[in-house]
Amino acid sequence: MLRQIEGSQAVAEAVAACRPEVVCAYPISPQTHIVEALSRLVSAKKLTPCEYLNVESEFAAMSACIGASAAGARVYTATASQGLLYMTEALFNASGLGLPIVMTVANRAIGAPINIWNDHSDSMSQRDSGWIQLYAETNQEAADLHVQAYALAEELSLPVMVCMDGFVLTHAFERVDLPARERVDAFLPPYEPRQVLDPGDPVSIGAMVGPEAFTEVRYLLHARHLQALDRIPAIARSFEDAFGRRSGGLVRGYRVQDADTVVLALGSVLGTVKDVVDELRGQGRRIGVAALTTFRPFPFAAVRELLGRARRIVVLERAFSVGVGGIVSADVRTALPEAAIATVVAGLGGRPVTKAALHRVLAAEPEPLTFLDLDRELVGRELARSAERRRSGPAAENMLRDLAGGN
């Protein structure tokens, strides 16, 4: 069903088509429209049976998902930013317990300074939580990925995070072909838990494990992630058979065939990147794009296969590891130890990633670590100030004052 629809609403409809039985919600921008839409669907009895829990925090939301999933229900929640971090303890727990929870992360920066706009600092911070992480390029893909996420999660008994860019996708109206419920019913078998809290067959879930078996238990989680590397493309293919369109998978190439330079990126920025690449192709540059959908598990082999011929790789990232640099780049470097890899950190806290800036950065050989559009002068002034006064202080406020004064 083709509709002009807000991204959040599209995701809510796609989630509803998967028939979750328990939805836990705690508001945080830019995720709110998703859980609001689901609450309307539940109260209008368009999604039954479904329990909608208004909980008191994200920590409780994920905890209730854990309980409900262990009791055999298909569950859903959504969050972003501070909310995702507030869940951290429960996130590791959910994956450790092997519970197939599906969650949307409407990506947003993490404070301080507090900032509600989009980047990937939140989900990237949970990189090692044991959750599968899929990144949507468009709202169509966001909707489709949720259907695939349930199939994947339940097949492997692993939790899956579907990441979509806050505001840029969640609040954008686009044409989306919504996955119809009947089709989803045919695609997604009912949830059959591997282990369930059932008085007829009592089990103890979440027992204490000492050094004698802890490595093995953690390895099993890793092993299932490795299985996901096969299952993700397979599920994307069967989704294509069932719904007639391609979305998901591990990593997709765009004009990479003969490319000597490839820009690898994730999420909604890919649209801009593709435009820039088209323009550079027009100027005769042999350049292409790698669109990474699956960040965890990291598809090393698929990345190597797609980018092995490239001489130069530019990884465009919407988050970074403070004191180190690129997060995704580190994995790309592991996949392609011989390649020249540059990291471009872009669009932090919602700063637009413009075509002009991308052209600038791609015109020359990029530095190993570039912060796109960084105002070096502004930073330099604050660094000088803090060196002089040797005390911590309101750096952000100082810089805003400089900016205002400088204009």
Next chain:
Amino acid sequence: MPAQRTKFYQVGSFAVGNRLLPIEQRAVQAGMERRNSLTSGHRACRGCGEALGARYAIDAAISASGGRLVAVNATGCLEVFSTPYPETSWQVPWIHSLFGNAPAVASGVAAALRAKGITDVRVVGQGGDGGTVDIGFACLSGMFERDDDVLYICYDNQAYMNTGVQRSGATPPAARTSTTPVPGNAFGQGKNVPMIAMAHEIPYVATATVADLRDLEYKVRRAMELRGARYLHILVPCPLGWVTEACDTIRVARLATESGLFPVFEAERGEVTDVTKIRRRVPVDDYLRLQGRYRHLFGDPPQTEVIARIQASADRNIRRFGLVD
């Protein structure tokens, strides 16, 4: 048959027997069909009040639910001593997730059962006082506020025992813990979670101790007759943390109630409906002297002023709840 309270008229000894009672009034533990929720062989310390309390509480809950029970556990002694992998002492479906989220996990289990239309399976959440009154408190309050169909049981041993006897929000004033060298919480500042639970006006709130297991069983049964959020706060002495003899667990629990320090009562929808009267009132001294965690009060010279303040809080409970006729 509805939960029944059995009155005993004790003479001399504190022992309470079943033999003279009709079968339906006998304790769950005395029944032939008793289901052992927590089997022997777990690793609790000798004389652990929490192990005893949990076994009686969960056995009574199993019996009241006809064996259709799911238990959710917070991190803490009860979880650690009962499930060292690959062993488990639990005979009910049981899940442990984290220290601070047992009420929310239980809410999730209840929601899943509701969504699946399963009405006969009941949910019990449980944790120590730390998991309940401190770190899990927001989740507990949220569960109360939504009136989720969960019986939550707090096993109150008045400190974080599992991590080595540090203070909790339920540690009483003047009790020594490993993080309160100036001992105990401030007078009058303790967190009284049964009262806070009552303020949520949930269907049922009660307190109990392991000194009166019959009363404890009755309260679990009563709670299981009701639906919605229910809270049971059980005083469970801990020989390790309280520095008592293993054989004194029941005795100190009894002295806690008979001194008035731990009022035993029931409340429905925010109103107290029943209190257990003190039959033989004792000074707080009798209770305090048995425990190493209060030893500093009885040095030379004794801290009479502190003891008097403890006595005053016991007297206040007695007045407030009408514990003495």
